Amino acid sequence: MKIEIKDLYFTYPTGVEALRGISLTVESGEQVAIVGQNGAGKTTLVKHLNGLLLPTRGQVKIGGWDTTKYPVAKLASRVGYVFQNPDEQLFSRNVGMEVAFGPKNLGFDAERVEALVNDALVLTQLADKTETNPYDLSATWRKMVALASILSMDTDILIFDEPTTGQDAVNVARIAHVIAELRKRGKTVITITHDIDFCAENFERVIAMSQGKILLDGRTNDVLGREEILASTYVDPPQLTRLGKRLGFKNTVRNQEEFLNALKK
Amino acid sequence: MAIVNLQNVTYKYPLTDVPVLQNINLQVEEGEFVAVIGPNGAGKSTLCYTLAGFAPHFFKGELTGIVEVAGVESHNSILSEWVLNVGLAFQNPFNQISGAKYTVFEELAFGLENIGIPRDEMIARVEGAMKLTGISDLADRSPYSLSGGQQQRVALASILVMQPRVLVLDEPTSQMDPIGTREVFGVIHSMAESGMTVILVEHKMEWIAQFADRVIALKDGEILMNGDPSEVLTSPLLPSNGFGTSRYTSVARRAQELGLWNEGKLPITLDEAVRGFNSSLTKEEIPDARAK
Numbered sequence A: 001m002k003i004e005i006k007d008l009y010f011t012y013p014t015g016v017e018a019l020r021g022i023s024l025t026v027e028s029g030e031q032v033a034i035v036g037q038n039g040a041g042k043t044t045l046v047k048h049l050n051g052l053l054l055p056t057r058g059q060v061k062i063g064g065w066d067t068t069k070y071p072v073a074k075l076a077s078r079v080g081y082v083f084q085n086p087d088e089q090l091f092s093r094n095v096g097m098e099v100a101f102g103p104k105n106l107g108f109d110a111e112r113v114e115a116l117v118n119d120a121l122v123l124t125q126l127a128d129k130t131e132t133n134p135y136d137l138s139a140t141w142r143k144m145v146a147l148a149s150i151l152s153m154d155t156d157i158l159i160f161d162e163p164t165t166g167q168d169a170v171n172v173a174r175i176a177h178v179i180a181e182l183r184k185r186g187k188t189v190i191t192i193t194h195d196i197d198f199c200a201e202n203f204e205r206v207i208a209m210s211q212g213k214i215l216l217d218g219r220t221n222d223v224l225g226r227e228e229i230l231a232s233t234y235v236d237p238p239q240l241t242r243l244g245k246r247l248g249f250k251n252t253v254r255n256q257e258e259f260l261n262a263l264k265k
Numbered sequence B: 001m002a003i004v005n006l007q008n009v010t011y012k013y014p015l016t017d018v019p020v021l022q023n024i025n026l027q028v029e030e031g032e033f034v035a036v037i038g039p040n041g042a043g044k045s046t047l048c049y050t051l052a053g054f055a056p057h058f059f060k061g062e063l064t065g066i067v068e069v070a071g072v073e074s075h076n077s078i079l080s081e082w083v084l085n086v087g088l089a090f091q092n093p094f095n096q097i098s099g100a101k102y103t104v105f106e107e108l109a110f111g112l113e114n115i116g117i118p119r120d121e122m123i124a125r126v127e128g129a130m131k132l133t134g135i136s137d138l139a140d141r142s143p144y145s146l147s148g149g150q151q152q153r154v155a156l157a158s159i160l161v162m163q164p165r166v167l168v169l170d171e172p173t174s175q176m177d178p179i180g181t182r183e184v185f186g187v188i189h190s191m192a193e194s195g196m197t198v199i200l201v202e203h204k205m206e207w208i209a210q211f212a213d214r215v216i217a218l219k220d221g222e223i224l225m226n227g228d229p230s231e232v233l234t235s236p237l238l239p240s241n242g243f244g245t246s247r248y249t250s251v252a253r254r255a256q257e258l259g260l261w262n263e264g265k266l267p268i269t270l271d272e273a274v275r276g277f278n279s280s281l282t283k284e285e286i287p288d289a290r291a292k
């Protein structure tokens, strides 16, 4: 399912111009990371994809649907959005109900709901916590619940807003695994992240935003190698990219495998 | 004498059976910058609450052992006095914002008003803290209509303005952009140099390696390691216990297995990695080593 954004502007009621001319196409099944400084407009941009925010000017189309012409409830069948702050999203009494809410609400039959819920709980390693109240879990696990409750909706497009924030190495690996699994299933995944190493290791395309605009959009190695432009939006290249540069590698490397291959040469 | 002194501290939340902190012994000198690392649920935030007096004064529960800051025992103090010595930045910045004020500037001035700081000094301190956290341009904005990272900067600034003797920071950069994170670590480092004591929980190993004086590794409520960053962060105990390491350490560890790293010690910073790989490469024992 294609995402088409044309010349998008958005101004909050307070007068803050958060988006200033964004044009962007994401093809079905692509995995894209969005990076950029605090306040760049990343969250504002992705909230346009499921109709939580509507353009002040310009157009957003999801699989041909103009978001101004379809209600949020309808768009929810195409786009799942995991909030930056899970507490804006969670409301159910226990984890099982929270994760079942979305697919039930989309009108799936009981059997499909059960299968989707189980799949989401297994992917996020929450299967042993179905009876727990999300608010008895630590903030990091609440984030995993928020993720599971969107996975279970089986939408073609999934948006993760800073999913690795506060997570330990084990949970970061778990989230990387979820994204890899979604890639296999042909889903479109858009992930906002400040963790540039995570970005480098898990995404093929990267968009860098600054002050409501797109600065760079391209293949991961091309974008993450552009040190000066990235610095203007407060992003450092990944650790191994910087190390490779300091060691005089000709090509930009972005993960352990590329680094070790370059080292052997 | 240590400004922070924890002796045999064990703590249990009210409704749970197992202690979340177990037999913690920790001394921190004035002006030291100590980083606390650990997997999710290790007890890092609970340790912060204990240092900041919220456990047990706010959360209740059961605390045994000694928690002492600047010579005063937590048991013998009340929260409103305790917080003058110890400032805590919460893991969730939203919990920090008072809700009483309309603008970021007023929000930051709020705590200073409460303790009767004169107006001129108040303005100077607020402006200073906004500059250090990169939010000067947000002074007139509402603290509620901010992006996640901006909110986190306001939360940090609201602690810095109070100038506590001990600064306890629970993942203060988790939502900050990468260069902002590096800058904030730099700011915290220089505050420690000028005598403030800092205890910081973080997952960002690259900057812990660069800026912290000491690293505490916490696991299942116990201190697993407590020492020099270069010792703790390269220990084989970290990966086997679910801790992350910097990419420099992990790639060198892998390179060592492949015979591509010939230095004794694994690197924790970019500079160390550059030096180590350069000298490993010039030794040119690579083809042989690769065979094994």
Ligand SMILES: Nc1ncnc2c1ncn2[C@@H]1O[C@H](COP(=O)(O)OP(=O)(O)OP(=O)(O)O)[C@@H](O)[C@H]1O
Binding pocket: A012, A013, A014, A016, A017, A018, A036, A037, A038, A039, A040, A041, A042, A043, A044, A045, A084, B144, B145, B146, B147, B148, B149, B150, B175, B177
């Ligand atoms: N509800 C709101 N009302 C008014 N302004 C807002 C609101 N939410 C965000 N803004 C402003 O819009 C701009 C873009 O914010 P946005 O949340 O999209 O940034 P972001 O790139 O996601 O940042 P971060 O990395 O900190 O999450 C910022 O200037 C922010 O202060």
Ligand SMILES: Nc1ncnc2c1ncn2[C@@H]1O[C@H](COP(=O)(O)OP(=O)(O)O)[C@@H](O)[C@H]1O
Binding pocket: A136, A137, A138, B013, B014, B015, B016, B020, B038, B039, B040, B041, B042, B043, B044, B045, B046, B047, B059
């Ligand atoms: N307010 C609370 N009441 C009861 N248990 C809690 C509370 N806060 C944290 N815990 C529990 O204490 C343990 C340690 O949590 P925490 O200190 O938040 O760890 P960390 O910050 O290292 O992730 C976890 O098992 C967590 O569920």
Ligand SMILES: [Mg+2]
Binding pocket: A042, A043, A044, A084, A161, B147, B148, B149
């Ligand atoms: Mg955001």
Ligand SMILES: [Mg+2]
Binding pocket: B044, B045, B046, B091, B170
């Ligand atoms: Mg915590």
